[in-house]
Amino acid sequence: MTTVNRQLILRARPKGLIASGDLQLAESPLPELKGGQALARVKYLSIDPTMRVWMAGDSYLPAVVIGEVMRAFGFAEIVESRHPDYKKGDRVTGFTGLQDYIVLDASASQSFQKVPKIPFVSDTVFLGLLGINGLTAFFGMEIAQPKKDETLVVSAAAGATGSIVGQIGKIRGCRVVGIAGTDDKCNWLTKDLGFDAAINYKHPDWKAKLAAAVPNGIDIDFENVGGEIMNTVLGLMNLHGRVALCGLISGYTTEDRGVASLETVLVKRLRVEGFILLDHVSRFMDAATQLGQWKMFGKIKDRETIVEGLEKAPDAINMLFTGGNTGKLIVKV
Amino acid sequence: MTTVNRQLILRARPKGLIASGDLQLAESPLPELKGGQALARVKYLSIDPTMRVWMAGDSYLPAVVIGEVMRAFGFAEIVESRHPDYKKGDRVTGFTGLQDYIVLDASASQSFQKVPKIPFVSDTVFLGLLGINGLTAFFGMEIAQPKKDETLVVSAAAGATGSIVGQIGKIRGCRVVGIAGTDDKCNWLTKDLGFDAAINYKHPDWKAKLAAAVPNGIDIDFENVGGEIMNTVLGLMNLHGRVALCGLISGYTTEDRGVASLETVLVKRLRVEGFILLDHVSRFMDAATQLGQWKMFGKIKDRETIVEGLEKAPDAINMLFTGGNTGKLIVKV
Numbered sequence: 001m002t003t004v005n006r007q008l009i010l011r012a013r014p015k016g017l018i019a020s021g022d023l024q025l026a027e028s029p030l031p032e033l034k035g036g037q038a039l040a041r042v043k044y045l046s047i048d049p050t051m052r053v054w055m056a057g058d059s060y061l062p063a064v065v066i067g068e069v070m071r072a073f074g075f076a077e078i079v080e081s082r083h084p085d086y087k088k089g090d091r092v093t094g095f096t097g098l099q100d101y102i103v104l105d106a107s108a109s110q111s112f113q114k115v116p117k118i119p120f121v122s123d124t125v126f127l128g129l130l131g132i133n134g135l136t137a138f139f140g141m142e143i144a145q146p147k148k149d150e151t152l153v154v155s156a157a158a159g160a161t162g163s164i165v166g167q168i169g170k171i172r173g174c175r176v177v178g179i180a181g182t183d184d185k186c187n188w189l190t191k192d193l194g195f196d197a198a199i200n201y202k203h204p205d206w207k208a209k210l211a212a213a214v215p216n217g218i219d220i221d222f223e224n225v226g227g228e229i230m231n232t233v234l235g236l237m238n239l240h241g242r243v244a245l246c247g248l249i250s251g252y253t254t255e256d257r258g259v260a261s262l263e264t265v266l267v268k269r270l271r272v273e274g275f276i277l278l279d280h281v282s283r284f285m286d287a288a289t290q291l292g293q294w295k296m297f298g299k300i301k302d303r304e305t306i307v308e309g310l311e312k313a314p315d316a317i318n319m320l321f322t323g324g325n326t327g328k329l330i331v332k333v
Numbered sequence: 334m335t336t337v338n339r340q341l342i343l344r345a346r347p348k349g350l351i352a353s354g355d356l357q358l359a360e361s362p363l364p365e366l367k368g369g370q371a372l373a374r375v376k377y378l379s380i381d382p383t384m385r386v387w388m389a390g391d392s393y394l395p396a397v398v399i400g401e402v403m404r405a406f407g408f409a410e411i412v413e414s415r416h417p418d419y420k421k422g423d424r425v426t427g428f429t430g431l432q433d434y435i436v437l438d439a440s441a442s443q444s445f446q447k448v449p450k451i452p453f454v455s456d457t458v459f460l461g462l463l464g465i466n467g468l469t470a471f472f473g474m475e476i477a478q479p480k481k482d483e484t485l486v487v488s489a490a491a492g493a494t495g496s497i498v499g500q501i502g503k504i505r506g507c508r509v510v511g512i513a514g515t516d517d518k519c520n521w522l523t524k525d526l527g528f529d530a531a532i533n534y535k536h537p538d539w540k541a542k543l544a545a546a547v548p549n550g551i552d553i554d555f556e557n558v559g560g561e562i563m564n565t566v567l568g569l570m571n572l573h574g575r576v577a578l579c580g581l582i583s584g585y586t587t588e589d590r591g592v593a594s595l596e597t598v599l600v601k602r603l604r605v606e607g608f609i610l611l612d613h614v615s616r617f618m619d620a621a622t623q624l625g626q627w628k629m630f631g632k633i634k635d636r637e638t639i640v641e642g643l644e645k646a647p648d649a650i651n652m653l654f655t656g657g658n659t660g661k662l663i664v665k666v
Binding site: 059060226230240245246247248251260262263265266267268269270271272273274275276279 | 578
């Protein structure tokens with residue numbers, strides 16, 4: 001067995017996209033396990049836009065410290081254990097970081113969840129549909145309060161979260177319109193996922209097409225992007241509409257800091273509510289159970305883009321901001 | 334009796350403050366009353382920031398049409414009646430417009446409320462505490478949902494709405510901090526109205542003073558101003574805080590269109606909700622009854638700045654944006 005742990009260390013806070021050298025691959029020896037510890041092999045890493053926020057500075061979590069392993073949510077399997085809660089072969093999800101191995105320590109304030117082996121279901125489901133993205137979609141839609149026959153628009157609709165948001169919208173009886181960045185993504189949304197319409201915001205006439213796709217206006221904006229896309233959506237919203245503010249990715253790598261005209265919020269009496277998944281930890285199991293049922297009965301489909309190799313993680317994070325992935329983006333370690 | 338009606342006609346949409354010529358005084362003959370009509374003498378005009386919005390363009394109400402009498406809420410007394418609902422001496426509030434007289438017409442879609450004569454109480458109370466401002470404060474505070482021991486910050490705190498908002502906050506058991514533009518206004522808020530603190534935003538160190546005045550952070554922002562003041566308040570808000578978005582006056586006469594960083598809304602999981610008084614018409618009587626009780630028992634004090642003369646109305650509107658008034662601003666016709 002190897003005695004080396006490869007780790008991606010944060011060396012500099014990126015400006016714009018992650019540049020070579022911002023995250024640097026380093027090797028360290030695997031520590032000897034002490035009593036109360038377990039060693040877990042990281043198998044899959046969840047690649048999420050919020051990682052770029054963690055690299056930039058303090059936000060809803062403290063910034064990743066320069067010189068430390070980059071924070072990431074991942075799936076790992078216990079390979080050796082002197083930990084009271086885990087035995088060899090147990091499988092967990094939690095903040096593994098961008099590395100090959102993580103030491104779980106009973107005396108540390110780590111938060112890992114044991115996850116079951118589900119026949120015929122890929123382990124990666126615990127990172128996407130039953131992980132950060134499915135749960136974010138689920139709790140965000142509680143904030144959005146969709147009602148039958150309302151119109152829901154979701155931006156970054158072909159992403160891991162947006163694609164589930166739209167399908168929950170269909171389950172709730174909404175007219176669902178997605179905004180995405182390629183025709184292929186738009187086709188996936190309408191042909192495979194049942195979205196009523198999907199708009200490619202890179203087409204020059206996308207604003208007119210969006211307006212035409214929402215003949216009764218927009219009641220709910222599930223906002224992942226911010227900036228010009230959000231302002232365009234707000235302009236089409238109905239009185240007393242709701243905005244579930246989930247992400248503002250247009251501002252994570254650029255100077256667009258997610259400003260929107262509050263004048264529209266006032267005049268249209270909108271409710272804009274920010275939310276963060278970590279506030280809902282106590283209800284993760286309930287939500288995952290519901291999401292799993294929907295998947296089992298074919299009401300929700302998910303899709304993954306898998307990138308192979310820990311060393312590719314920095315490029316993978318950048319893919320989120322250049323539109324390179326469809327569905328859940330995962331690094332296979 | 335006079336046969337002439339003086340009217341302030343909107344001639345041009347203002348840029349910045351209202352300039353001479355934007356509103357022009359004109360005289361027209363009083364019409365002969367037809368069956369179903371009543372003539373009312375306008376006695377007091379409510380001067381509100383939203384009038385500047387009505388002059389600029391369509392918003393939650395259609396813009397005032399160029400060449401028509403400027404829209405205004407006012408208090409009037411019936412001087413002659415062939416109207417089934419009114420007799421001479423009746424007193425009403427509603428959209429009188431900036432003019433000496435208004436014809437009430439049973440066949441028109443006007444909305445006037447008869448108001449009682451209350452012993453020892455000035456008629457102007459129906460424009461301020463029991464009118465637009467008291468009602469706006471009341472329904473806005475329903476949206477803000479103040480809880481005991483929370484910290485409430487209100488901007489434009491010495492204005493007609495802000496001063497009532499803060500006092501309702503005290504009734505609800507909040508720590509209340511006002512933001513206003515002169516030391517005199519701040520003194521009025523703390524010494525007369527019972528605000529816990531008041532910050533003059535024209536002092537160079539006002540941001541530090543505001544931070545010091547909210548040792549437990551801010552739970553509620555009752556926002557009347559927008560722009561830099563709002564962004565400063567948002568920066569001090571607690572997780573899951575609420576913003577009752579009532580007005581954005583910093584943007585009504587300038588290019589500051591009320592932009593705020595949505596990043597803060599997201600990271601702090603804030604709820605920002607715009608509201609407009611006209612959505613709550615069906616509950617005006619309930620709210621006015623509560624406000625009247627509070628006033629009767631000394632729990633709410635109000636104050637007025639009275640400007641004499643219809644022709645002074647344009648200057649009076651400008652006073653709202655230059656900080657010239659304390660409490661309710663009224664033109665006595």
